[in-house]
Amino acid sequence: MRRMVVLFVAIALATAGLGCTRSAEPARTEQPVILTFVNTVPVPAIDPALVTDEAGYIAVVNLYDPLLFPAVEEGLMDPAPHLATEWTVSADGRVYRFTLREGVKFHSGRELTAEDVVFSMDRVLSLKKGPAWMWLPVLSPGSTRAVDPYTVEFHLKEPYAPFLATLIHLFVVDAELIRANLGAGDFGDLGDYGQGFLSANDAGSGPYVLEKWDREGDLVANRFADYWKGWRQGQVDRFVYRTVREEATVKMLIKGGEADLVGQWLSVETYNELAATPGLKVAEDPTVQLFHLPMNTAKPPLDCIYFRLALVHALDYTTANTEIFPGAVQARGPVPIKAAGHNSDLAPFRYDMAKAREYLAKSKYRPGEYVIQYHFTDVIPAQRKLGLLLQSSLAELGIKMEINPTPWVRLTELCAKPETTPHIGAFYYTLRYPHPHSHTFAMYHPSAHGSWIAMSWYNNPGVTRVLEEAVKEVDTERQMQLYKQAQAMIAGDAPSIYVNNPVHRIAHAEYVKGYRYVGLIGYDLAVYYLTVDKQ
Amino acid sequence: MNSLNAESWRRAWYRFRRNRLSVFGLGLVLLVLLAAIFAPYLAPYPEDAGSVVKFAQAHRPPCGRFWFGTDEVGRDILSRVIFGSRISLALGVLVLTIAAGVGVPLGLIAGYWGGTAGAVIMRVTDTFLAIPPLVLALAVSAVLPPSFVTTMVAIAFAWWPWYARLVHGEVLSVREEQYVQAAETVGASRWRVAFVEIMPNCLAPVIVKLTLDMGFVILMGAVLSFLGLGVQPPKPAWGTMIAEGRVYLPANWWGVTLPGLAIFVTVMGFNLLGDGLRDVLDVEVERWN
Incomplete structure (x- = not known):
């Protein structure tokens, strides 16, 4: 504790000092433009053949x-x-x-x-x-x-x-x-x-050249002078990705001007505070992202559909989407509502404890037979709050659930095998490409098993067949029909608690221009498209 | 030990009482003990220590309704701090019971029997003492799934060698005493000599150490739960409360400061009490020997 207090005092003093010099300093064009992006989640890989998550894609999109x-x-x-x-x-x-x-x-x-x-x-x-x-x-x-x-x-x-x-x-x-x-x-x-x-170098042609990458730490990349798209005034010369796990520290860094841009995993409370800070902007965009709680269908008691349906009906979606994820739209099935190919006929899951009890009675498992393990990424407070919300209503049903904060990289490792995969995980799954395939096949086709994206270990031969048929279908209309059919079949099996399509929030200094929410993983932070105008 | 009659207790209390700081420490310890025992009656919102969410009243600063404010899901922090004292005290008592339960007999055996067994015990003890306790506890908790029992085992694992070593040292001096030799001469069994003659006369420093260690064990439990290796949510462990509250620093200072204050008060209470006891018991040892 004492160290943290000292840290805060030090940061506060340092930033107070910076604040004075920053405004007094005239803009000098010959100075390199540095963009510091601070995220609570580290970059786990920079090899384009290995990346699966947003942090990794941010690195790859800029280097390749x-x-x-x-x-x-x-x-x-x-x-x-x-x-x-x-x-x-x-x-x-x-x-x-x-x-x-x-x-x-x-x-x-x-x-x-x-x-x-x-x-x-x-x-x-x-x-x-x-x-x-x-x-x-x-x-x-x-x-x-x-x-x-x-x-x-x-x-x-x-x-x-x-x-x-x-x-x-x-x-x-x-x-x-x-x-x-x-x-x-x-x-x-x-x-x-x-x-x-x-794993230590880049071999790309992208706008930035890797200078260094410390695993779980900083990634630094510099402008590639011969980039084929050329360079304009104000573009970033040096891109720094810093991993800072402490949200309070992240807040201090951006308020003090030591960070120019912070990532999307902070608490809503923090974004609200940053939005009210002069000189900072919070970009809010409704997403084509799914936030859901996939359930491990290969592990008892969640291998029983009635048990899963009980859990699906035990989450208070209204509270989740107003208090924990303000502005979020409740999800309808796996494909985000604003994404191409979404099945708008799907009804959202309902919070209905009577229904939950009914399903629980039909299940072959008794409520207290297993302790349900809920794992979430330790640095994302919204996922902890959601865990507490679910835990409280499961307690009413007599189901004991344990909440386990887990580091992101560890969580992805756990999901590699059905035995180690937790009962319930908390995951954001960002659109990979604008096609319903992204949010069906990758999550629910058996060939995708072993990745955190497919942590449900879902295997329904009927769905598998429809997905395979859809992929081959040349007629677009018929193809979308098949994807809609697959979505309905999947949602009916409840392999996930589809919570919402949240609002994407990111905070940046006002002098960072050109930020645009794309919605495709990593592409939001293609630094080439950002400019810094400190005048 | 039979000299500890009513009169000597009265004198001990008199000496203890003369040191104001010790009495203050005792007061703090009693306060925490009372909070733990009467938690359901003292806590304004006892249900907040359990699995409950009240988003409508999240992040309230300290006020008349919530003296310590509320946390990220609207639970009353005062109620959780009060219930948290149960976890901390239970952890302290259980860990020290294990540590002393393992360490004292081992130290006794090593000191009185000596020989190969003694040498082996003391070398193992030395090995454990060479590893920083926090690192050892972290290693143990990393292997086992996070829970209250894990934390307890992890800390006890790091703690017993201190008792083995303390008792071993005491035994070495006590076993040369005349009453020990007398007991051996009249043919008392080795076990009887060890546990009836020697052990009671080594206990004073153990009691002082137990009191002083309470504070440290509680502090270490808080560290482990701060690091996410402690009790499971929603159990109100002080360390977990601080870990969860730190996200909202510095604006929502109460979520971290007030549980931190609880740790501070408890640890200081046990330290002051331990100091006082040490003074009292040391003097007695001098007088009665």
């Missing part, structure tokens, strides 16, 4: 270039030309041919060619981690081909509806640089496929 980029400048999520300038799709929907931009330089100085795109895709598919689930159903190593240095073709096993949208996750790595830095590993000639190298 994807094949396609969401049309953020038009305020849309649709994939737009980026490394690829144009593309054609074969009539049977199985062959995608992309023309690459010429003259794109990697940080190593080499030009980016079709070979690099092939290498990047094969690498993801071979490592089978991170975004691999997006392509494994239709691609395997070898099915991506370089036709000439600026033309690349993807030969899909069968038509795959979300394919174009998923390509905003194909970040291109420098194949030669990785080949020159292979470690020992299980991939034959390719050793560790550069995993060792890419």
Whole structure:
């Protein structure tokens, strides 16, 4: 305690001093523009073939270039030309041919060619981690081909509806640089496929070059002078991602001007306080994000649908969405309401204790038979409050629930096996790409099991079949119909307590311009699109 | 020990009473004890110590209705602090019972029997003493699932060697006393000599240490629960309350300061009481030997 008090006093003094000098200092253009982003969650990985969460994507989006980029400048999520300038799709929907931009330089100085795109895709598919689930159903190593240095073709096993949208996750790595830095590993000639190298270096062509990354600590990246999109006045020269787990400290840092931008995981109380602070802005956007409590359907007593339905009816959604997540809209099924392909016929879950008791009576498990374990990310207070809310109504039903604050990285590790996966988790799941596939397949198809995204370990052959059919369907209308059907089937099985589509909040100094909520994971913080205007 | 009759108690109390700080310490300890015993009657909102959420009254600063303010889900902090004293005291008593229960017999055996067994016991003790107690407790709690029992075991694990070592030292001096030799001469069994003749005469320093340690154990329990290794929510452990309240610093100072004050008062109470007891018991040892 004493240390914390000393820390606060020190920070308060330091920031008080800064406040004076900052306003008096004239703007000097020759000074590098530094943008410090402070987040309570650390960056767990910077390898584009390994990232799964927002923090990791923030790193990757800034260090690498994807094949396609969401049309953020038009305020849309649709994939737009980026490394690829144009593309054609074969009539049977199985062959995608992309023309690459010429003259794109990697940080190593080499030009980016079709070979690099092939290498990047094969690498993801071979490592089978991170975004691999997006392509494994239709691609395997070898099915991506370089036709000439600026033309690349993807030969899909069968038509795959979300394919174009998923390509905003194909970040291109420098194949030669990785080949020159292979470690020992299980991939034959390719050793560790550069995993060792890419855990400490970047091999990208993105607007920023990695200077250093301390695991669980700071990430620092500097402007890449030869970036193909060029640079304008006021853009950021140096991007610093700082991990500060203490919310009170984060608050002090942004109020004192030591942070320019803070992440989305703070408490609503904090954002309200920051919004009232002169010089700071809180951007609030209704999200295409799902906040839900997935239940481990592979573990008793949650393998019983009646027990799950009892829990679903025991959460006070109104209190959750007004007091804990102010402004949130109650979710209707897994796909966020504002996302493409949402099934608006789905009814939201209702808070109804009588119903909950009814379902509990039908369950083969008695209420007190198991102690339910609820795990949440320790630095996100809203998830703790929600746990207390659920705990209090479960206590009325005679169900004992334990609330376990868990560090984020540990939580993702726990979800790798059904036995270690908690009964209930608390997760935000941000849209990966603008297609309902993102919030159905990745969560509920058995091939996605093992990731925290699919922690329900849900396996319903009927749903699996519909999802597989939907992916292949070329007729868009029919395809969306199938996704809606899948959503209804899934929601009926209650593998998750769908709580809400929360409001996305982020706080930044007023001199940070150009921030725009995109809604696709990581892309909100593509630093290239931000400018700093301290005048 | 039979010299501890009514008269000597009266004198001990007289000496204790002369030291105002000790009496103050005793007062604080009694205050915490009373709070723990009568928690359901003293707490203005006893239900707030359990599983309950009242979002309508969240984050209220201290006022007439809520003397210590309310926390992030609207629970009365005063009620939770009062109930928290039960957890802290229970933790202290249980940990020290285990620590002394393990440490005292081991120290006695090592000191009186000596030999290989004694050497092994004391080397193990030394090994444990070489590891910082917080690190040891953290390691134990990391392996076991977080719960009250885990915390208790974790701290006890770090604490027993102090008692083994203290008693071992005492035994070494007491076993040369004439009454011990007399007992051995008349043919008393080794167990009888150890537990009837020697042990009671080593207890004074143990009692003083137990009192002083109460404060430290409670403090360590608070540290562990602050780090998320303590009791489960919604149980009102002081450390957990501080951990949850610190998010809202510095605006909502009450959520951290007032549970912190409870820890402060309790630890200081036991320390002052322990100091007073040490003075009293040390003097008695001098007089009666």
